[in-house]
Amino acid sequence: MKTNKSYSKRLKLTKNGKILSRKPGFNHFNAKQSRTTQLAGRKGKNFVIKNKPKSHLLPFS
Numbered sequence: 001m002k003t004n005k006s007y008s009k010r011l012k013l014t015k016n017g018k019i020l021s022r023k024p025g026f027n028h029f030n031a032k033q034s035r036t037t038q039l040a041g042r043k044g045k046n047f048v049i050k051n052k053p054k055s056h057l058l059p060f061s
Contacts, residue, residue, distance in 0.1 A: 004057045011047060011058075019054075020044030 012020045026041030 019047040021047040
């Protein structure tokens, strides 16, 4: 069984097993935003996924 690479590149697995994803809407056009808003986009947000789809997309995590 292979890992879905396009899916796995969007996520980060932490040491304790949590899954983090990027906040949407922070890819470009950030120059007009305030500095605090720019930095808020760098933080990951908790990504909740059930076990069945997780086992299909990320089998080795």
